[in-house]
Amino acid sequence: xxxxxxIIEKCLKNDTKAQESFYRLFAPTMxxxxxxxxxxxMEAEDILQExxxxxxxxxxxxxxxxxxxxxxxxxMINTAINYYRKNVRFAKEANIDEYEVKQNIxxxxxxxxxxxxxxxxxxxxxxxxxxxxxxxxxEGFTHKEIGEMLDIPENTSKSQLLRTRSILQQKxxxxxxx
Amino acid sequence: MENSEKNIDLLFQKKFxxxxxxxxxxVWEKIKANLPKNPMGGLSGTSFIKxxxxxxxxxxxxxxxxxxxxxxxxxKDNVKSINDSKFTTNNTQNxxxxxxxxxETFSLNIETEEKSIPPVKKENTIESNIKKEIPIxxxxxxxxxxxxxxxxxxQNSLIEENELLLAYLPQENEIITxxxxxxxxxxxxxNIESKAEVAVYNPVREKKGYFTFGAFFNxxxxxxxxxxxxxxxxxxxxxxxxxxxxxxxFQSGLGIGLAEDDGNYNIDFERYEFLxxxxxxxxxxxxSTEQGVIPTFHTHTVDVYDSIRHIQISQxxxxxxxxxxxxxxxxxxxxxxxxxxxxxxxxxxxxVFEKIPEAILPSGNISVININETNPGRIKTYWYFMLSAGIxxxxxxxxxxxxxxxxxxxxxxxxxxxxxxxxxPFSIGFxxxxxxxx
Numbered sequence: 001x002x003x004x005x006x007i008i009e010k011c012l013k014n015d016t017k018a019q020e021s022f023y024r025l026f027a028p029t030m031x032x033x034x035x036x037x038x039x040x041x042m043e044a045e046d047i048l049q050e051x052x053x054x055x056x057x058x059x060x061x062x063x064x065x066x067x068x069x070x071x072x073x074x075x076m077i078n079t080a081i082n083y084y085r086k087n088v089r090f091a092k093e094a095n096i097d098e099y100e101v102k103q104n105i106x107x108x109x110x111x112x113x114x115x116x117x118x119x120x121x122x123x124x125x126x127x128x129x130x131x132x133x134x135x136x137x138x139e140g141f142t143h144k145e146i147g148e149m150l151d152i153p154e155n156t157s158k159s160q161l162l163r164t165r166s167i168l169q170q171k172x173x174x175x176x177x178x
Numbered sequence: 179m180e181n182s183e184k185n186i187d188l189l190f191q192k193k194f195x196x197x198x199x200x201x202x203x204x205v206w207e208k209i210k211a212n213l214p215k216n217p218m219g220g221l222s223g224t225s226f227i228k229x230x231x232x233x234x235x236x237x238x239x240x241x242x243x244x245x246x247x248x249x250x251x252x253x254k255d256n257v258k259s260i261n262d263s264k265f266t267t268n269n270t271q272n273x274x275x276x277x278x279x280x281x282e283t284f285s286l287n288i289e290t291e292e293k294s295i296p297p298v299k300k301e302n303t304i305e306s307n308i309k310k311e312i313p314i315x316x317x318x319x320x321x322x323x324x325x326x327x328x329x330x331x332x333q334n335s336l337i338e339e340n341e342l343l344l345a346y347l348p349q350e351n352e353i354i355t356x357x358x359x360x361x362x363x364x365x366x367x368x369n370i371e372s373k374a375e376v377a378v379y380n381p382v383r384e385k386k387g388y389f390t391f392g393a394f395f396n397x398x399x400x401x402x403x404x405x406x407x408x409x410x411x412x413x414x415x416x417x418x419x420x421x422x423x424x425x426x427x428f429q430s431g432l433g434i435g436l437a438e439d440d441g442n443y444n445i446d447f448e449r450y451e452f453l454x455x456x457x458x459x460x461x462x463x464x465x466s467t468e469q470g471v472i473p474t475f476h477t478h479t480v481d482v483y484d485s486i487r488h489i490q491i492s493q494x495x496x497x498x499x500x501x502x503x504x505x506x507x508x509x510x511x512x513x514x515x516x517x518x519x520x521x522x523x524x525x526x527x528x529x530v531f532e533k534i535p536e537a538i539l540p541s542g543n544i545s546v547i548n549i550n551e552t553n554p555g556r557i558k559t560y561w562y563f564m565l566s567a568g569i570x571x572x573x574x575x576x577x578x579x580x581x582x583x584x585x586x587x588x589x590x591x592x593x594x595x596x597x598x599x600x601x602x603p604f605s606i607g608f609x610x611x612x613x614x615x616x
Contacts, residue, residue: 028198137187
């Protein structure tokens with residue numbers, strides 16, 4: 001904790017070495033987050049880059065009473081939301097009917113898949129579903145929080161997460177059958 | 179059903195818990211290129227103070243060394259011709275009394291053989307009211323002063339600028355006798371073996387006191403060591419007046435300090451926005467066909483609007499103007515074209531003008547719920563103590579240019595206490611300007 005405080009102090013003085021150490025400490029975890037929120041690796045790298053620039057810019061606002069990793073993660077998530085916000089239309093759901101809502105997947109199937117394979121499946125989701133699934137299912141935000149973050153009604157968040165789960169199950173099945 | 183959903187979520191969470199792939203190196207290179215560079219070159223505030231103090235410590239002795247190099251030396255042999263002299267004059271004591279102030283400025287040196295002093299002949303007698311260039315020996319209870327080019331025009335001889343002076347401080351074993359006190363004639367005998375210290379001094383402008391007027395520009399960087407805020411940059415402009423006497427000087431004047439802060443407003447508002455649309459069925463008609471009755475739904479599109487709550491941050495640039503009233507005392511050493519000075523003292527800062535722009539409201543049909551101002555508040559009056567080491571270069575007898583690294587120690591922060599915890603900020607600046615001798 002002490003070294004974390006020290007590294008932050010140095011980063012605030014724009015010490016490049018400290019900034020690089022800070023980046024290397026958190027970059028792998030945050031890149032994992034970005035890859036889940038992004039459509040592909042290139043966009044994940046863009047989000048990671050933009051997110052870390054924000055982290056360094058707002059580091060002076062970080063108060064040590066919370067988790068630093070949690071604070072950085074929140075910035076990354078917000079950056080990802082903003083990245084896709086302009087393209088996302090939550091009110092008008094396109095091509096939803098092609099996914100049937102069926103909750104009959106075996107959980108062992110998911111367990112058998114590696115993170116990279118699940119990531120490929122998540123990446124194929126439309127932007128709005130991918131955002132809501134990451135926020136609700138993986139990051140654990142409530143529907144109220146998701147609603148505030150995405151500027152959508154709580155019920156929209158609920159219904160879309162439900163639908164996303166169904167879509168994912170269908171896609172996982174397809175992946176298994178390949 | 180709900181449990182199944184939760185289980186699926188947990189499975190995904192578990193799968194991505196330790197998912198930490200390494201990003202490509204190019205990402206860091208791009209981030210690095212976008213980060214601000216440290217204007218201090220990575221030098222922290224504490225290191226900067228240490229460097230400043232070291233420079234100061236080195237600079238002060240350097241002043242004295244440079245000053246000494248400007249002193250011309252004479253030899254003991256040369257002194258000898260003076261030491262054994264006997265002088266007789268009717269007015270010498272009067273001369274001495276008039277020029278005691280000069281003796282205060284003499285520096286002392288001996289041991290080199292570079293400069294010869296015209297020997298003073300034994301039994302040399304100076305008559306009053308003569309008008310010719312002759313060496314003059316002035317004797318007081320404590321010392322002897324001689325000049326080699328002085329003009330004796332009156333009984334109270336005037337010593338002109340740039341004349342060569344000789345100072346002598348007698349030691350314990352020297353003998354001073356008076357031959358004839360009634361006519362002010364006396365004799366001085368000096369033991370050559372005594373540790374007489376003699377020096378030649380070239381006084382420049384040994385008037386009792388004079389004023390200088392200056393105009394300065396001083397950019398500075400203010401440090402708040404206990405707070406995680408960026409260093410602030412202030413600009414200071416000032417007009418100063420100094421009274422110089424001997425090597426001391428007093429300085430005061432009026433200055434203007436310009437400072438800026440980033441201001442923030444959190445604007446909580448609602449905006450009436452388009453949320454989407456739906457097809458509203460306003461009529462249903464039924465047609466009987468061979469296949470049966472077929473309903474026809476008649477719809478129209480209805481747009482849905484609602485008030486959506488937002489929080490937006492509006493950033494502004496606040497500017498402040500301070501009136502500064504300094505009172506400094508300093509010490510100055512002259513050396514040919516250059517002067518070196520060290521000065522310090524308190525200064526009062528009064529906030530005379532502040533410009534805090536209003537929050538920039540979001541566009542559209544909005545209803546403001548609350549505006550929370552998070553601008554750092556500044557106090558109206560504060561004191562700081564300034565220390566500076568300066569160097570002046572004389573362009574001519576009237577005008578000089580000056581360069582002064584400055585260090586300011588604030589007696590209290592310029593900000594209200596609830597914003598920052600630093601009690602005593604400090605600043606490093608570089609004051610440059612022009613001085614005019616009045």
